[in-house]
Amino acid sequence: MSRPRYGFLIDLRRCIGCHTCSVACKNENAVPLGVWRSWVKQIEKGEYPNVTRSFLPLLCNNCKDPICVTVCPTFASQQREDGIVTIDPHRCIGCRYCMAACPYGVRFINPILQICQKCDWCVHRVERGIQPACVDACPSNARVFGDLNDPESDIAKMIADNSVSVLKPIMGTGPQAYYIALDITAVNAKSEGQE
Amino acid sequence: MQMNQTNYFNELERDVLSAMKKPNMSYWAALGFSASLLLMWALCWGYQIKEGLYVTGINNPVGWGIYLTNFVFWVGIAHSGTLISAVLYLFRAKFRNSFNRTAEAMTIIAIMVAGLFPIIHLGRMWKFYWLLPYPNQRLLWVNFRSPLVWDVFAVSTYFIVSLVFFYVGLVPDLAIVKRHVKGIRQRVYSILSLGWTGSLRQWVHYNKLYMFLAAFATPLVISVHSVVSWDFAMSITPGWHTTIFAPYFVAGAIFSGTAMVLTLVIPMRKILSLEKYITVDKFEGIAKVLLFTSLIVTYAYIVEFGIASYSDNIYELSIFKYRMVGDYRVIYWIMICCNSLIPMTLFVKKLRRNLVYLFILSIFVNIGMWSERFNIIISSLSHEYMPYAWGLYRPSFIEIGIFVGSFGMFFTFFLIFLKLLPVLAMSEIKEEAE
Numbered sequence: 001m002s003r004p005r006y007g008f009l010i011d012l013r014r015c016i017g018c019h020t021c022s023v024a025c026k027n028e029n030a031v032p033l034g035v036w037r038s039w040v041k042q043i044e045k046g047e048y049p050n051v052t053r054s055f056l057p058l059l060c061n062n063c064k065d066p067i068c069v070t071v072c073p074t075f076a077s078q079q080r081e082d083g084i085v086t087i088d089p090h091r092c093i094g095c096r097y098c099m100a101a102c103p104y105g106v107r108f109i110n111p112i113l114q115i116c117q118k119c120d121w122c123v124h125r126v127e128r129g130i131q132p133a134c135v136d137a138c139p140s141n142a143r144v145f146g147d148l149n150d151p152e153s154d155i156a157k158m159i160a161d162n163s164v165s166v167l168k169p170i171m172g173t174g175p176q177a178y179y180i181a182l183d184i185t186a187v188n189a190k191s192e193g194q195e
Numbered sequence: 196m197q198m199n200q201t202n203y204f205n206e207l208e209r210d211v212l213s214a215m216k217k218p219n220m221s222y223w224a225a226l227g228f229s230a231s232l233l234l235m236w237a238l239c240w241g242y243q244i245k246e247g248l249y250v251t252g253i254n255n256p257v258g259w260g261i262y263l264t265n266f267v268f269w270v271g272i273a274h275s276g277t278l279i280s281a282v283l284y285l286f287r288a289k290f291r292n293s294f295n296r297t298a299e300a301m302t303i304i305a306i307m308v309a310g311l312f313p314i315i316h317l318g319r320m321w322k323f324y325w326l327l328p329y330p331n332q333r334l335l336w337v338n339f340r341s342p343l344v345w346d347v348f349a350v351s352t353y354f355i356v357s358l359v360f361f362y363v364g365l366v367p368d369l370a371i372v373k374r375h376v377k378g379i380r381q382r383v384y385s386i387l388s389l390g391w392t393g394s395l396r397q398w399v400h401y402n403k404l405y406m407f408l409a410a411f412a413t414p415l416v417i418s419v420h421s422v423v424s425w426d427f428a429m430s431i432t433p434g435w436h437t438t439i440f441a442p443y444f445v446a447g448a449i450f451s452g453t454a455m456v457l458t459l460v461i462p463m464r465k466i467l468s469l470e471k472y473i474t475v476d477k478f479e480g481i482a483k484v485l486l487f488t489s490l491i492v493t494y495a496y497i498v499e500f501g502i503a504s505y506s507d508n509i510y511e512l513s514i515f516k517y518r519m520v521g522d523y524r525v526i527y528w529i530m531i532c533c534n535s536l537i538p539m540t541l542f543v544k545k546l547r548r549n550l551v552y553l554f555i556l557s558i559f560v561n562i563g564m565w566s567e568r569f570n571i572i573i574s575s576l577s578h579e580y581m582p583y584a585w586g587l588y589r590p591s592f593i594e595i596g597i598f599v600g601s602f603g604m605f606f607t608f609f610l611i612f613l614k615l616l617p618v619l620a621m622s623e624i625k626e627e628a629e
Binding site: 034035041056058067070071072073074075091092093094095096097099100101103104105106107108109111112114115116167168171172173187188189190 | 259429
């Protein structure tokens, strides 16, 4: 059996925009006030009376060729063999080069620890064989986490059965967070939500 | 002829060394003012270390604020010293002789100020030495693929070579100072002048070494700011990821550095009454360098926009539009006015030779070049690829305090330099007179 290579899938047909994932993530990872590891962007579109809301849950893409790992001067950002990009809190000196380099803007400075942090797909849970906190918490099962190399896993099956897309593949970093039914208007819209 | 020359030499020594005499009240006032700014710098930094980065305006999405702007600004200032000393020496441009000592001192001081900024910028600044590759048992090593590590090497190499170059140039002058002072000062200058007697053999070796160091320092003038520019160009942020960054930054650095030389030397010449030695002709030479680099920088502004338009890359194009008409448009237009439009007036010979005008212009250029760096760093980060990650950055009081305080540090050290070391390269001016 081949080594696992983790991926993340968000099925936007199922997303109801409840922000449970954001809250679960905050609880699980003790994310301080004002910053987010995972959050949901929401937009309203259309004109009255034909209006609709569209949601875009966001998290670190844990890219295949992560530029944050290339630029990190102290090897604090590293890519594990299973594809998850982690930040070693003991090695990070807080230079924020990764924040400047990341095209997805998912990294932030933890105001308490003075180091950079981001979503690592709850690697501490994954190592113990549990799903990431947001996946467990999602009430509509819109979030799927699993091994892309295992053809029997849910995520591999869903990716095989559906048309999936990633955010801004033009960046060439190979994002590993896939979306089903990604609403491109929601991606490109300006929003007031996350600053 | 021989007699006249001896008189001129004595006069030169007297004039230059009288600048090192007991300081007057205005000097103390200036020193007190800059030292109090330096104190403010220290207090602000101490507060930031104690409280953490949340006292600054920095976080996602703008992770690089005015600390990095200041770093690039001061490294740019540090450029002209070695340029004027080494490059113009190799080109035999005589007008450098009255500027080189001040410019080199400025380089050394500016690079010390600049070098502190990346450390101030770190979240955990007490771990800054992790950027240095040194053997240890904790398996810490630096990532040589990271441009930030290249920066550590580029800046420290530049500092060391500039310092050696500065010191070697000082040795004959320190021997002159030794002859004119008494007591403990004489002993100190005597040790520092390394037993210089001015014999022919010493001059032969000295000239060889000086030439060698000038040739060694010249590539560093290019390399250090190229590496600084690669900090930006190597990441894929729009507005940074272009190939012209290195030459563009080097020209900008020389531009800002020569402007800072003018800002410092014009008042210094007046206050220390050195009008005889730093003549208007020499200022005109510096003004021509300023004009030339201004044209290169202006060209870079146009090319940058041209590449973005021609490439049809919507992200690049959008960032340049954002710079012109977006949230930071005021900074952008200050940059264009101060760096491209106002220096154009130097085409007029009369203005090139008007020192008051040059002084005012140099202040504008300093402001313009700071705005350029602000514009490059902050506007790109606040308007990256993903609209959800757009945001504004506003420097906090602590950041502004550290920024203003860095000028205090610069001027404190510069004023101390004025009193401790001869401000003109006497031996070179003598050589020129012969």
